[in-house]
Amino acid sequence: MQFDAIVVGSGITGGWAAKELTQAGLKVLMIERGREIVHGEYENELKDPWQMPLRGAGDADLFAREYSVQMLNRQFNEYTQGHFVNDKDNPYSTAPGSKFNWLRSYQLGGRSLTWGRQSYRWSDYDFSANKRDGNGTDWPIRYADLAPWYDKVEEFIGVSGAAEGLPQLPDGRFQPAMALNVVEQHARKAIAEKFGRCMTVGRVANMTQAKPDEGRSECQNRSICARGCSFGAYFSTQSSTLPAAKATGNLTVLTDAIVEAVDYDAKTNRVTGVRYVNTKDGTRGSATTRMVFLNAGAFNSVHLLLNSRSAAMPNGLANGSGALGTQIMDHASTLSTIALFPQFSDRTSFGNRPTGVVVARYRNMDTMDGVGHTRGYSYQGGALQSNWGAGKREAGIGEALKTRLRSPGMWRMVLVAFADCVPRDSNRLTLDPVKTDRFGIPQLQIQFAFGKEEQAALAQAKADAAEMMVAAGGNVIMGSDQPGTGGMAIHEMGGARMGHDPKASVLNKWSQAHDVPNLFVTDGAQMASSACQNPSLTYMALTARACDAAVKMLREGKI
């Protein structure tokens, strides 16, 4: 099989690469390690809880045996378990003393089916962070380089949100915002008045206006997105980029195939193709190409580069710098506060809005006001009323209990902090020297720990969050300043960072390998810093930008 481009992975960025490259006229092979999932045929999407064997909660014993990491994901349950990997079949290792929960979805569409859909632009506070405080290496791009690509991505995927005019959280091409509920409206006002901070509804890739030409409906406010959405109301590969790519007639999709290595020809200094394992029968296959896009997910793209070591590149493909695998990150996140709002007990809402609120970053912008840290944090959360589940935690039985649970319960608001993660060489990916998977591919080994900067940020975030809730009239009942285990933000990134210097970074400003001109890595692996925003929108914008550059280079005969 000979292609103009091979895209490894079919998730959030793989779908974008396939779309952009096929629309430019290239013949593209997209390879996905997991099974095919067809849009509109989501197995459990429309089932009522009484139609599920364990009512949607699922088999806890099975989860403990085979999904011991994935079950920690808030989106994971009996309905969605088929959209997450089986941990037993897909092992990874951690370095001594490290803990990392690697949350994964191996299937056509990847994590685009299960993502949180929060879509935020990064700002120049983020792209200049490394240069300003000296951690990591400087980004070779700034906001202005990416702004038009953010425009393009937002318009295509459909992002609803409110324009707020904040330099640290730039406005985008938004569809009309979803509404704040009554408690959030109140909190927004109080927080703005008392602190000058902005709480706004989560900018989310769930549409409030249909795109009938693309067969996509507006959001139905079910908030069961991770089951798959046959309305096509949230952005996924299946709902959005895949149909666009297929419509060109230039796309070939291969599922159930793990790419184990990218082939490199030292004579031409080009990658020439990929080798893969068919997961159904263990047979091997290969395909050749004029260029390769790695979109396997940050850690898997790095894994693939490490595993593509050769006589010419013994430390891994495109690793002349030695930076490959280093400076991985994940946001340090914790539940900073929970507060009760009994004064709203005569108000309620209807519908399951599929997003929460965000409190935009306010620390360490033009004034360095972080205590013990030099970067930012922001909060996501929201106000919700308890449901019948509250009855599990309280005394009471009989008719009185039944009557009480018939009404929505107490309003409570939560704020979860996401803190910028400093890039460190000690947080890194390597190939496990001993352990392999069932196909004999070396396992990825993860070495990761948060440091004192993240701890300090979350301590300040906890104190701030409580102050904001109190200012809004909330009754704070608890809060934490301890980061969750690495990986729990599901924003793992870095390992093949972009940079100016080929000796200190893997990729250039076009997401192109410094060492190998026809190799591009456009997923989270390319990130040089983490910011405190959810990163997927930025990955998509970088992918669209890299595809444009790659197509031009190909046409000009440069690669």
Add this chain to the structure above:
Amino acid sequence: MQDKLQGSWNRREILGAAALLASALGVPAAAASFARIDVDEAPTSRQRALMKVVSQIVIPRTDTPGAGDVGAGDFVILALAHGLENARKPFSDSAPYARFLRADGSFRHVAWIESELDGRAGEDFLASAPDKQLGLVTQLDAEAYAARATESPWKAIKALILTGYYTSEAGASRELRYEPVPGRFDPDLPLTPDFRAVSNDWTAVDFG
């Protein structure tokens, strides 16, 4: 009361129980399986009857069915057999429950509740008067929730009775309001006494 099935629960009867459960749960027989329950742990018919009565006491019949009516008792047994509500997690002090521990330190909740209620009743709980049954379960519940840290197997049982009820068709759609496709979001409504909590997609909004 010695159940004749005790200790002689074989594969065929397990499958029969699975089918019974399936009908109670409204799911295909293949979906509700006792296959992973140890032979000595399959419920006796008395245990099933008792769990139904206890479920009905926790959520009684009013203008809508009660939890026993909708099969929550069997759901509790099935769910415990699959480890829901942290049913496998050993207590920090399990000495008082030594008789009901498995080798891994986890509980035999069903055997415990049967023994506990018979013991409290001083007679066959199932033969006790309804008022007495209600009083005993009320007392058990109050003791279990006396303090947040109190450990009691009752907490998992009660939690699963509630899950079994509010995720049943009657509990979700007759007792509460079930609209799986809301189609809109109303951010601020008056909460009037006749407003019924929405039950749809209970996994979507899990703040308890």
